[in-house]
Amino acid sequence: MVHSRFTPPRGAFTRSVPIRFSHCDAAGIVYFPHYFDMFNGLIEDWYTQELGHNYADLVMTGRHAFPFVRIECDFKIPSRMGEVIDLTLLVERVGRSSLNVAIVCHRDGFERLRAHMVTAMISLETHKPVPMPPPLRNAIEAYQGRTARRDERA
Secondary structure, three states: OOOOEOOOOOOOEEEEEEOOHHHEOOOOEEOHHHHHHHHHHHHHHHHHHHOOOOHHHHHHOOOEEOOEEEEEEEEOOOOEOOOEEEEEEEEEEEOOOEEEEEEEEEEOOEEEEEEEEEEEOEEOOOOOEOOOOHHHHHHHHHHHHHHOOHHHOO
16 A cells, blocks of 8 residues: 655645544444534534634524535555544635535555545525525635645646
């Protein structure tokens, strides 16, 4: 197996996550559904801390949800109990009501897994997609512009 090197783009939203007993299977390796919970936590923190749009307020007051509608993961190196991994969020595409992101799990300069996912902004009243409000869209597009790698901007 070839191990891919990874260095987050400058300014990319990255959080460290300790791998706990509760994340692992009997072999001490992260059980894959727990990654999805970690991804959602990273996205919640990204909205609040990076974009300045409180995720809890968007859901509870604004009555919007952001479900995953598609997830694809490439698992490269297992993560084990006792390790600390880093998760980095990269914006790939901003749609009318959807958002394509990549979340890269990495440690010590090596990519452990890469997830490509699509979330949709939906109304909790109608359960149908709704357009992103301009302030949120602008914040996401600004982040995307700041963190896109030079070779991805073409």
